[in-house]
Amino acid sequence: MKHILIIYTGGTIGMVRTPNGYAPQDGYFRAALGAIPALASDEMPRWELYEMSPLLDSSNMTVNEWNKIARLIADNYDAYDGFVVLHGTDTMAYTASALSFMLDGLDKPVVLTGSQIPLCELRSDGRDNIITSILIAAGDRIHEVCLYFGGSLLRGNRATKYSADGLIAFVSPNYPPLAEAGITIRYNDAALLPRNGGELKLRLLENVPIGVIKVFPGIQFSLFESIMTEKLRGIVIETFGAGNIPGNGDALLPIIRRAFENGTVLTVCSQCPQGAVSLGAYETSSALKQAGAVSGLDITTEAAVAKLYYLFSCGYDKETVKREMERSLRGEMTT
Ligand code: ASP
Numbered sequence: 001m002k003h004i005l006i007i008y009t010g011g012t013i014g015m016v017r018t019p020n021g022y023a024p025q026d027g028y029f030r031a032a033l034g035a036i037p038a039l040a041s042d043e044m045p046r047w048e049l050y051e052m053s054p055l056l057d058s059s060n061m062t063v064n065e066w067n068k069i070a071r072l073i074a075d076n077y078d079a080y081d082g083f084v085v086l087h088g089t090d091t092m093a094y095t096a097s098a099l100s101f102m103l104d105g106l107d108k109p110v111v112l113t114g115s116q117i118p119l120c121e122l123r124s125d126g127r128d129n130i131i132t133s134i135l136i137a138a139g140d141r142i143h144e145v146c147l148y149f150g151g152s153l154l155r156g157n158r159a160t161k162y163s164a165d166g167l168i169a170f171v172s173p174n175y176p177p178l179a180e181a182g183i184t185i186r187y188n189d190a191a192l193l194p195r196n197g198g199e200l201k202l203r204l205l206e207n208v209p210i211g212v213i214k215v216f217p218g219i220q221f222s223l224f225e226s227i228m229t230e231k232l233r234g235i236v237i238e239t240f241g242a243g244n245i246p247g248n249g250d251a252l253l254p255i256i257r258r259a260f261e262n263g264t265v266l267t268v269c270s271q272c273p274q275g276a277v278s279l280g281a282y283e284t285s286s287a288l289k290q291a292g293a294v295s296g297l298d299i300t301t302e303a304a305v306a307k308l309y310y311l312f313s314c315g316y317d318k319e320t321v322k323r324e325m326e327r328s329l330r331g332e333m334t335t
Contacts, residue, residue: 002045002138003140005080006033006130007072009065010055011088013115013126022118024055032119038131045138046082058095058114063205063309066095067130070102073110074202082109082137082161086130089114089161089169092147096156100330101117102205105198109142113149116169125150125167132181139185144193144330146178153179155191157303157332159274173273174298174334184270208312212301214238214271223249228255230262234321235271236301236310237288243268243277243295244284256291265321267304269296275335294325301332307332 009016014029015022030049031210033039034329039047052068072084083258096112103110113133114128133148145156150168158175209231213224215238239245245252259266263301268277268288276298289295298306307329311321328335 002081003027003079003132004045004047004082004084004137005073005076006047006049006084006086007069008049008051008055008086008215009061009069009088010052010056011086011092011114012118013086013124013129014055016116016120016254018083023057026053026055029055032077033130036119036127036130038127039134042218044131045134047134056088059089060237061088061091061095063208065208066098066102067204068325069095070099070202070204073099073103074200077200080108082135082139083111084130084133085110085112088113089116089149093156093159093161093170093300093302094306095299096147096159097303097332098205098309100157100332101306101310102203103145104201105196106200107143107147107196107198109137109139110145110156111137111142112145112147116165116167119173127189132185136179136185141187141192142178148181151181152177153181155250155331157306157330158300160300160302162273164327171273174276189268203310203313205313208283208309210236210305210308210312211236212236212238212305215240215245217246221255223260224253228258228262228264232259232262232264233312234265235259236267236296236304236308237293238269238271238301239277239285239288241270241272242275242285243270243279243288244282245288246284251286253291256288256293260292265308265325266291266293266319267296267308268293269299269301269304270297292322294322296325297333297335303332313333
């Protein structure tokens, strides 16, 4: 019988009502799982629960928690057939992306899930999300980090939170779902990463100073000059459309130059969820290209941030980081 480790990190799924709104509560979640009869069914794989401490609203996730989760998976890798990580939805796509990079050589399923409505409420979507995630984690089809929510299994580093209140909270705008759970779970074989066959190598992350800038009409780039110090190792710039910035780059150029003098890696993403950055396609993006910015192609901002953390934590020099940012490492971008 398959054996699954459920790692509960916090998030809405296990929250309870408090005078200040929903919040996680120590010791409550195990009882909440015990109240789901399907989890005790003979048809379910064997599972065990590990509750992280402190339990977090995922807005409070940091690199330290990513390290704890990844280490837990690596330490228990041989003892379990698959892993389900229960996580708040707000930063689930960041954590899924980070884990995908940190768990190099992963062969077993790691499925992140959570819910929009807590298990303590009548209409909770958490029950199906947990049950289906455990079944997926107990299958033999998945060899990567993925995110299951609202009937769809998505590649973790392709997912993005799309709805603050809908039960289909995540989308994968630039990559097809890995599976759809209807009456049966239908896998999209062509979309799955193949079996790896190698050894799992854990890469813990360092809290590398990186930043994200979202451009908007009228942006005063000079205001951002002060953050462009040599301390800033990487920056993701969320541009318009296919990589365009206002003012033909004139206003931004001194800042980009400063970033490059300081050795900061600048990665260009798009504010459009769908489609890819194409630097130089318009005059308004050629300044970025000339200044040596890296094209994030169709990567999500979440995955770009996680990838920068990862590459710098590998100890690579700036040129290697730039090269790797434009290459798909775990299926996170279409090259
Ligand atoms: N604030 C919650 C969290 O991300 C939202 C959720 O889980 O849906 O932890």
